[in-house]
Amino acid sequence: MAYWYRALEMEFSWASGQESPRLLLPWLLLSALWAAGRGQLRYAVPEEAQHGTFVGRLAQDLGLELAELVPRLFRVASKERGELLEVNVQNGILFVNARVDREELCGRSAECSLHLEVIVDRPLRVFHVEVEVEDINDNPPVFSRPxxxxxxxxxxxxxxxxxxxxxxxxxxxxxxxxxxxxxxxxxxxxxxxxxxxxxxxxxxxxxxxxxxxxxxxxxxxxxxxxxxxxxxxxxxxxxxxxxxxxxxxxxxxxxxxxxxxxxxxxxxxxxxxxxxxxxxxxxxxxxxxxxxxxxxxxxxxxxxxxxxxxxxxxxxxxxxxxxxxxxxxxxxxxxxxxxxxxxxxxxxxxxDVNDNAPAMAITSLFSPVQEDAPVGTVIALVSVSDRDAGANGQVSCSLPPHLPFKLASTFRNYYSLVLDSALDREATAGYQVVVTARDGGSPPRWATASVWVEVADVNDNAPVFAQAEYTVSVRENNAPGAHICTVSARDADAQENARVSYALVERRVGERALSSLVSVHAQSGRVHALQPLDHEELALLQFQVSARDAGAPARGSNASLQLFVLDENDNAPALLGPAGGGARSHALARSAGAGHVLTKVRALDADSGYNAWLAYELQPAAAGARSPFRVGLYTGEISTTRALDEADAPRQRLVVLVRDHGEPALTATATLLVSLVDGAPSPKLSARASAGRVGAEASPLDVNASLMVAICAVSGLLVLTLLLWGALRCCGAARSEGACAPGKPVLVCSSAVGSWSSCRQRRPGLCSADGPPKADLMAFSPSLPQGPTAADNAKMEELKKLSLGNVTLEKGEVHINKFDIGEKLKIALKEL
The missing domain is CATH 2.60.40.60 (Cadherins)
Structure with missing residues (x-):
């Protein structure tokens, strides 16, 4: 005990700079006490204590190292007469700084305490200290009058x-x-x-x-x-x-x-x-x-x-x-x-009535707050008070709903504003936090205090393209450097984390690098074609553009581009068969009636769509002569318009003009020499005519046999093609970067009105390096003139049953979808 007395004497003398009377030692022994409950540190000091009176070893009782006090900004704050007590930041001793008069502080209240907030930064911690001011008999009894x-x-x-x-x-x-x-x-x-x-x-x-x-x-x-x-x-x-x-x-x-x-x-x-x-x-x-x-x-x-x-x-x-x-x-x-x-x-x-609203103060604001700050981070300190008594003076604090913060009670009438859930600056860049203090009166009174909590950005968002997939088109034979489109990506972050740059995702397109065909501007996202493109060589080009922000570490994303090379009418129709190499001779019996089919002119166009949609015209005969022949506008079938007679010349020269629908249109001509002979038509011509019309001249048995042979041939080739296509598609996933993913078929032509027509259908899923495969679509509108007969419709129904669902009827039209399985199959289908 003598050791403690001597130690306390030395502490008092050091803190005050003068010798302390031994009469104060009993007070000093009672000055450092721990309160039960929330870990509040409690001391006691007698009133009228002189400057320098030792109160307690504050830093030691709080478990703080003396060497940390100055670097961590160790300080004491009090909202009630904070000048009365002071702390020595060198040794952490709390001492009396000015005369303490209990009657001036608390009047005749049974309890009188000074509430201190001990704050240390880096990291922020707040301790609550209560110093009880003990009464001494320093006031005599007083009568109101002498x-x-x-x-x-x-x-x-x-x-x-x-x-x-x-x-x-x-x-x-x-x-x-x-x-x-x-x-x-x-x-x-x-x-x-x-x-x-x-x-x-x-x-x-x-x-x-x-x-x-x-x-x-x-x-x-x-x-x-x-x-x-x-x-x-x-x-x-x-x-x-x-x-x-x-x-x-x-x-x-x-x-x-x-x-x-x-x-x-x-x-x-x-x-x-x-x-x-x-x-x-x-x-x-x-x-x-x-x-x-x-x-x-x-x-x-x-x-x-x-x-x-x-x-x-x-x-x-x-x-x-x-x-x-x-x-x-x-x-x-x-x-x-x-x-x-x-x-x-x-x-x-x-x-008491509830006539005093709560008073509130918000201190030690920690803002801005990183959006990845952990839950439980202390944002600010809140203190409240109310002059009323009883329930009227009992104050509770609350926050508006749906805020990522909460109030944690740290001590009587003291709260900490802490983070309650994760922040997202991209959703909300800041919060106007309004703290409401409400007393327990009836009716209650309240007060509010607001504080702006700013959310600081971290690079947690990758750039996002306006479209995950861009589908654009450019006409073939474009000028080098032509602008194709502009891609745009937005980053929800801020400042450097939101600065986006663009680049191509390099790959091979056949034997060439992608960067030799197209380029993208790093800042603007503008995509340019570096050289002229050819629809017949490359109808579809698929590639990716990457967008990357400037954050650390950087984040990025990709967008896919499908570049369709639109066809220009740069290919003239090409005639098939003998008609393509010169005049073709045919013999026709004079006994042939009206509607007899003589032959059929066939032609193909390397272009697509309207540019490949062909129409056939019969050039006018010599002046004054009326030709007994006509040609189907879209079928190319040459047939008689009337019965032949002796007045018709024995030799007829027919010139068929084949014209596409491009702008401007390109043409080709086919010349046919027809000899009119006496007697019955040749078996060959009769059979061909029967195949085209299924008329009364041919027997039903021969017609059905020809139809069944053609249908079986087409179906077999179609099944074989489907098997090959399925195998290639399964192997496509294991191919190199130059392969393209299968895509949805894109129709790039229009059907003819009221006739048979041939057009192309592009399937983006095939590799564009070798040019996309082509498929023909044959369509017919039976409600319009020049349509097929009822027998032809019956053929289509049979073909639909035998072709595994590749023949469909839509809005009264018959559609036969088939792959490019060779020129012979095309001719066979057109024969049907």
């Missing part, structure tokens, strides 16, 4: 009682526990009682009858002694004037009246109506009510009494926070020349 005057009738009987105002002591506890002594006298005794409010009720008790003729005035000394050590005293002179008159004094119904009154009671409100009675008659029975001379001026400023009715009303503004209780001494005197007076006491207790 002399009290009482008027007592000489006729008053022994045991009569007369109220006397007691003393007050600013100290608390035992130091404010008063006892009284009255100077010795044979006429009076002092009776002290405790009422329900734990205050002393002093009364002078008459022991012996008074005689005004013997003694007109009595002077007594009343001494008040407190319970402190050492004791302190206060005195008041009692001047008793003996009156000569009345037999009976007015009497109140009871000596003490208790009234409860709301603090916001308006002026002129009735507090109580007193009623005193007097057994005398006449003028001695008439009573006048008044405040006793014991009533202070402060009380008179708050209340007023009607001298006739005894009504006490509110005169001034009442405030529970200023004063909670008023003791009003009332005298009731009769109107005798020598009046007798009755006494009572009205105790007015103010009831």
């Amino acid at each position: 002399e009290q005057t009482l008027f007592i009738l000489e006729s008053r009987v022994p045991e009569s009682r007369f109220p006397v105002e007691g003393a007050s002591d600013l100290d608390v506890g035992a130091n404010a526990d008063l006892r009284y002594k009255l100077s010795p006298t044979e006429y009076f005794d002092l009776d002290v009682k405790r009422n329900d409010e734990e205050t002393n009720l002093l009364e002078l008790v008459l022991k012996k009858s008074l005689d005004r003729e013997e003694i007109q005035e009595h002077r007594l000394l009343l001494v008040a002694i407190d319970g402190g050590k050492p004791e302190l005293t206060g005195t008041v002179q009692l001047l008793i004037n003996v009156l000569d008159a009345n037999d009976n004094a007015p009497l109140f119904e009871k000596p003490t009246y208790n009234v409860r009154l709301l603090e916001n009671t308006p002026r002129e409100t009735l507090v109580i109506k007193l009623n005193a009675s007097d057994a005398d008659e006449g003028i001695n029975k008439e009573i006048v009510y008044s405040f006793s001379n014991l009533v202070l001026d402060e009380v008179k400023s708050k209340f007023i009494i009607n001298s006739t009715s005894g009504e006490i009303k509110v005169k001034g503004e009442l405030d529970y926070e200023d004063r909670k209780l008023y003791e009003i001494y009332i005298d009731a005197a009769d109107r005798s020349p020598f009046p007798l007076t009755g006494h009572c006491k009205v105790i007015v207790k103010l009831v």
